[in-house]
Amino acid sequence: MDKKYDNRAWFMVLPVVLLVAFSALVPLMTVVNYSVQDTFGNNVFFWAGTDWFEDVLLSDRFHDALWRQFLFSGIILAIEVPLGIAVALAMPRKGWLVPVCLVTMALPLLIPWNVVGTIWQVFARPDIGLLGYFLNNVLGMSFNYTLNPLHAWITVIVMDVWHWTSLVVLLCYAGLQSIPDAYYQAARIDGASKWAIFRHIQLPKLHRVLLIAVLLRFMDSFMIYTEPFVVTGGGPGSATTFLSIDLVKMAIGQFDLGRAAAFSIVYFLIILLVSWAFYTVMTGKTKDSQ
Amino acid sequence: MTLAWMAWTWPTAIFFLCIVAALVAMTAWEVARPQTERVGVLRIATTRGDRLFISLLGSAWIHLAWLGTTDLALWGASILSVIYALCVFRWV
Numbered sequence: 001m002d003k004k005y006d007n008r009a010w011f012m013v014l015p016v017v018l019l020v021a022f023s024a025l026v027p028l029m030t031v032v033n034y035s036v037q038d039t040f041g042n043n044v045f046f047w048a049g050t051d052w053f054e055d056v057l058l059s060d061r062f063h064d065a066l067w068r069q070f071l072f073s074g075i076i077l078a079i080e081v082p083l084g085i086a087v088a089l090a091m092p093r094k095g096w097l098v099p100v101c102l103v104t105m106a107l108p109l110l111i112p113w114n115v116v117g118t119i120w121q122v123f124a125r126p127d128i129g130l131l132g133y134f135l136n137n138v139l140g141m142s143f144n145y146t147l148n149p150l151h152a153w154i155t156v157i158v159m160d161v162w163h164w165t166s167l168v169v170l171l172c173y174a175g176l177q178s179i180p181d182a183y184y185q186a187a188r189i190d191g192a193s194k195w196a197i198f199r200h201i202q203l204p205k206l207h208r209v210l211l212i213a214v215l216l217r218f219m220d221s222f223m224i225y226t227e228p229f230v231v232t233g234g235g236p237g238s239a240t241t242f243l244s245i246d247l248v249k250m251a252i253g254q255f256d257l258g259r260a261a262a263f264s265i266v267y268f269l270i271i272l273l274v275s276w277a278f279y280t281v282m283t284g285k286t287k288d289s290q
Numbered sequence: 291m292t293l294a295w296m297a298w299t300w301p302t303a304i305f306f307l308c309i310v311a312a313l314v315a316m317t318a319w320e321v322a323r324p325q326t327e328r329v330g331v332l333r334i335a336t337t338r339g340d341r342l343f344i345s346l347l348g349s350a351w352i353h354l355a356w357l358g359t360t361d362l363a364l365w366g367a368s369i370l371s372v373i374y375a376l377c378v379f380r381w382v
Contacts, residue, residue: 026296029296032302032305033297036299043297053357057354057357057358269347
């Protein structure tokens, strides 16, 4: 049956539209206005046309930060999603252990970003941090995230995995809990292996929560600022300077509002494009399978 | 209340007015001729609103690509974007 849309329902979202207009649209418009002008402060602006955009698009600084950002998001998605599914599968489905596991899993999510950054900043320090001290003095490595770019990357990635894998776990766990027992009974009657159950029952049923998990983790990691800023400050050199860290340096550190505005618009368009592509591809597949 | 802090310029104001006009026009079109989703060359179900979004996002990227790769006047990118948008509304 063909359903007709009743678009009058859209009036119900009017309060949200007003709120978003105030908190997001007006600032976004201002950023667009900044991006075509130059200023030396005092609210005096000079027309600059599309110069800032050309400047940003052709700058090595932007390309490097963008490449680091994609690498970071790619790595953490590749780790957190499979790990999250694995942990969710290993969690108990009944009994007193369920709340214990759930609360333990939720703990990292409750810690504010800057505190997570501080925890890892101290934890990984080679002189006084438990992890850094252990690696250096017990395992005999020369681990130092303030000097070695690779070590800085490992620290930032492990920190993000520590902080956010729980989100994927909790989403997947909720997805697994919602699978009716009848599916498993049918699988048992057919003598299906554990892998077959996972491949043909659990994974397809997790499709929707995984869509949300991947989208959330992609967007969050693509906008990440506080944690790496607290741990490495974008260093050593600019090894862990991701897009938002670079953007803040440009906008607030150098007060280069025009260039920073052009930078943010390009940044925004990348997020919009990738999120749209993710969403379209993943919801498109669900439609086919129904 | 003054809007001086928003640093308005005429070109950006016209740009946003065009977006608003597009949304109003789409609403009027919708009221006049209600639609159903359809599946086009991208093999995804789209409404007119989706097609407008794809057109606008694509146009933004066409302009950026133009700025990043050529020294020609930006009008070229705008003309290309209009052609692109027409194609999106016809075939996607």
